[in-house]
Amino acid sequence: MSRKSSSNDKPDPTSQQTCCDHSPPEISAADVVRPPGSGAARAASVTPVAGVPGTGPARFRIDTMDCTAEEAEIRRALEPISGIRSLSFQLRARTLGIDAPAEVLPAALAAIRKAGFSPEAIQADATVEEQTREDHPDVHDHEHEVGGGIWRLALALAMAVAAEALSYFAPETQLWKFAGMAVAAVAIWLAGLDVYKKGVAALMRGKLNINALMSVAVTGAFFIGQWPEAAMVMALYGIAELIEARAVDRARNAIKGLLDLAPDQALVQQTGGQWVATPVQAVAVGATVRVGPGQRVPLDGVVTRGNGAVNQAPVTGESIPVDKTVGDPVYAGTINETGELEFRVTAGATNTTLARIIAAVEKAQGTRAPTQRFVDRFAAIYTPAVFLIALAVAIGAPFLMGLTWLEALYKALVLLVIACPCALVISTPVTVVSGLAAAARRGILIKGGTYLESARLLKAVAFDKTGTVTEGKPKLVDWMPWGTGNPAQTQLLAVSLAARSDHPVSGAIAAALPGDRLQVQDFTALPGRGVEGTVEQQRLFLGNHRAVHERGLCGPEVEAVLQAHEHQGRTVTLLANATRVLAIFAVADTIRPTSEQAIRDLKALGVTPVMLTGDNNATARAIAAQAGITDARGELLPEAKLEVIKQMQQRYGATGMAGDGINDAPALAQADLGFAMGGAGTDTAMESADIVIMNDDLRRVAEVVALSKSTHSVLWQNIVLALGIKAVFLVLAVFASATMWMAVFADMGASLLVVANGLRLLRATTGEGVCKAVAPAAAGGHAHVH
Known part of the structure; x- marks a missing residue:
């Protein structure tokens, strides 16, 4: 599961798929091509062609390209052409972007036409609405097509029923027979015109996909006299395809919904002070934007006025505003949700945290999980093999089984309908996209199906301490006056000195003890020791253990208290005058409220947690004990963390690393799976890891492992289901009575079953921890995230 092989996860342009599998378009981050405008436009703008300012990839519509098999053919056709920098496919929109110099485009288009496709240029100066229509026909034209498709298929089904009725009840005369054939032919034409277009095109290219197989099977059945059955099969096939496509769209739309989160316009303050609604793509970085209660934030920014509670669940998955x-x-x-906020814009519309999330998720959809690559390779062998079996049955059955030629040919045609591995091929991308969408809803950005599927193999996870297990901010956890004196006055003296220092420990003391401040004179910073100043005519020192010890002010009783704090991983600061210690302050980087639960969840899933830190061993052990981690390593430089990850891989096997994505970069790179914490708004975290936890909730790591187990389980359930149904009907088709009706129900019924099973992962959201699924996982079963 080494990440060193992650390059193999990218789409293989030479792979062959034998079915229009409705899998997500394979898109690289650099390939995304979208027009400026609303929704999707903000997610990724047109990438300029290098060296040609103001231009972008040439875009073409290819009406007959709507599945990955056809995409692979186009990729192979364009491979020999030099000068093409990148290709961007939008299968649902049937569009192709070619990033290449203008002189290369004619050769590219000629190669596409030679492969049997007809590209049509999309005008570069099309309006936003026109381009949106072209890029997202499911939003505009697709609605009309689906509506028209439903009525057309309903009419086709009615005609097929009429053909069946004529076959059974009409008199056995040539007139009624021709009438029945005519009705059946109309039904086939209504339901299967697109199928025939694609089927003929595929056969001319020497490809066997579902459209080619259905075209051959239905045509053959019609001409051997089984015209009522041919009409019914084509009508049912068309209806099943429509239902299947709508079901698959549900998985895609779960992620596509991210595009609609941010509003199209922002209320921007103008030079004269007035507020004007402005399209978000026109808002400049540094502009001031106002957002009222109940409104969505249009852009990333930093609050400059006001306060309110913001629901960040769409980006970080946090359930509490x-x-x-x-x-x-x-x-x-x-x-x-509450109050009015004004903020300064810090990122343009195409570079917001949401835009980067969408780009990363789209890239993730383009990477294929190991199971999906296996299925694709299997399908490329399976379909031609079954086609040969069907041919053997057509030729050999009359001799070996005593069938007539028409009976043998009918059996062969039934086999062709069964042959398509549509259910098998479609099951993996739907399942993976559903898993990615379920994670995204929880604020977990998984950068590909490979990482989603491989997380289940983790045996150990190493956690950086500061900012991962802990809050990453020092807090005052205890203080006590020492000796005689007024505690309130002692606190005031300490806070007055601490407020003058810029050291984080002093800042924690000042922040935790609010109140008045006294004037400090002759203030002096003592690097590595503390600060010194005169407050109310007495010289005071606020500093660390070593400095107080050097001044000879640490007696046995003070030493005992200091050692007790230090054994708990606390940083001790003392207030002293020239003769004695006045107060002791203990500051610590406290663990996150969710860390303890997160560690329990991981242990329940059979994953060993280890904590790595650059702090001293005493602090490491203390923080680890609070979180429930028994193995803690302290005093580690970034290079040393990398070596620990290597040791863990040898000891445990597959090892993950969770850190902030900056100083933990070497360890994240070495780990089999890297988790970056707090990815919201952090470019480094989003780029450096395989999985990004958008907020700082450590429980999400365990949720990823549980979701991975569920995804893997569903993947193999679908594979067994699809192959099992195929196997049963293949046997029935050869050795018993299996009709074309049964064949189409076997094929499309299996497809709908595996799609529905994969969509179950969309419900994979959790409450506290990893919900009820952790217990069965700990007992050796599969974890299912509910």
Whole structure:
């Protein structure tokens, strides 16, 4: 499961698929080509061609390209042409973007036409509405097509029923026979015109896909006198295809919904102070934007005025709204639930956190999981093999089984309908996309099906301490006055000195003890030791253990208290005058509220947690004990963390690493699976890891493992289901009575079953921890995320 082989996860242009599998378009981050405008336009703008300012990839519509098998053929046709920088496919929109110099395009188009496709140029100066229509026909034209398709298929089904009725009840005369054949032919034409177009095109290219197989089978059945059955099969096939496509769209739309999170316009402050509604793509970085209660935040920014509770669930998966005030970040697509906020824009419409999430998810859809690659390879062998079996039955059955030639040919045609591995091929991308969507809803960005599927293999996960297991911010956890004196006055003296220092420990003391401040004179910073100053005519020192010890102020009792704090991983600061210690302050980086639950969840899933930190061993052990981690390694430099990951891989096997994605980069790269924490708004975290936890909730790591187990389980359920149904009907077709009706129900019924099974993962959301699925996983069963 080494990430070193991740390059193999990218789409294989030489792979062959024998079925229009409705799998997601394979899109690389650099390939995404969309017009400026609403929704999708903000997710990824047109990528300029290098060296040609203001231009983008040439875009073409190919009406007969709507599945990955046809995409692979086009890729292979364009491979020999030099000068093509990248290709971008939008299968649902049937569009292709070619990033290449203008002089290369004629050769590219000639190669596409030679492969049997007819590209039509999309005008570069098309309006936003026209381009949106072209890129997303499911939003405009597709609605009309689906509506028209339903009525056309309903009429085809009625005609097929009429053909069956004429076959059974009409008198046995040539007139009624021709009438029945005519009705059947109309039904086939209504339901199967597109199938025939694609089937003929595929056969001319020497390809065997579902359209080619159905075209041959239905035509053969019609001409051997089984015209009522041929009409019914084509009508049922068309209806099943429509239902299947709508079901698959549900999986895609679960992620596509991200595109609609951010509004199209923002209320922007103008130079004169007035507020004007402006398209988000026209809002410049640095502009001031206002968002009222109940409105969605249109762009990323930093709050400059106001306060309110913002629901960040669409981006980070946090279930509780987060309070925002001046200086806090806000993200596009989140919801301002209370109060009015004004914020300074920090990222353009195409570079917001939401836009980067969408681009990463689209790239993730383009990477194929190991199971999907296996299925694709299997399907490329399976369909031609069954076609040969059907041919053998047609030729050999009259001699070996005593059948007539028409009976043998009918059996062969039934086999052709059964042959398509549509259910097998479609099951994997639907399942993977459903899993990716379920994770995205929880604020977990998984960068590909490979990582989603391989997370189940993790045996150990290493956690960085600061900012991952802990909050990453020092807090005052305890303080006590020492000796005689007024505690309130002692606190005031300490806070007055601490407020003058810029050291994080001093800042934690000042933040935890609010109140008045006294004037400090002759303030002096002592690097590595503390600060010193005169407060109310007495010289005071606020500093660390070593500095107080050097001044000879640490007696046995003070030492005992300091050692007790330090054994708990706390940083101790002392307030002293020239003769004695006045107060002791203990500051610590506290663990996150969710860390303990996260570690329990991982252990229940059979994953061993290990904590790595650059802090001293005493601090490491103390923090690890609070989180429930028994193996803690301290005093580690980034290079040393990498070596620990190697040791863990040798000891445990597949090992993950969770860190902030910056100083943990070497360890993240070495680990089999890298988790970056707190990815919202962080470019480095989003780029450096395989999985990004958009908020800092450590429980998401265990949820990824549980979701991976569920995804793998569903994948193999679908494979067994699809192959099992095929096997049963193949036997029935050869050795018993299996009709074309049974064949089409076997093929399309299996497809619908595996799609529905894969869509179950869309419900994979959890409450606290990894929900009820952790217990069976710990007992050796499969974990299912509910």
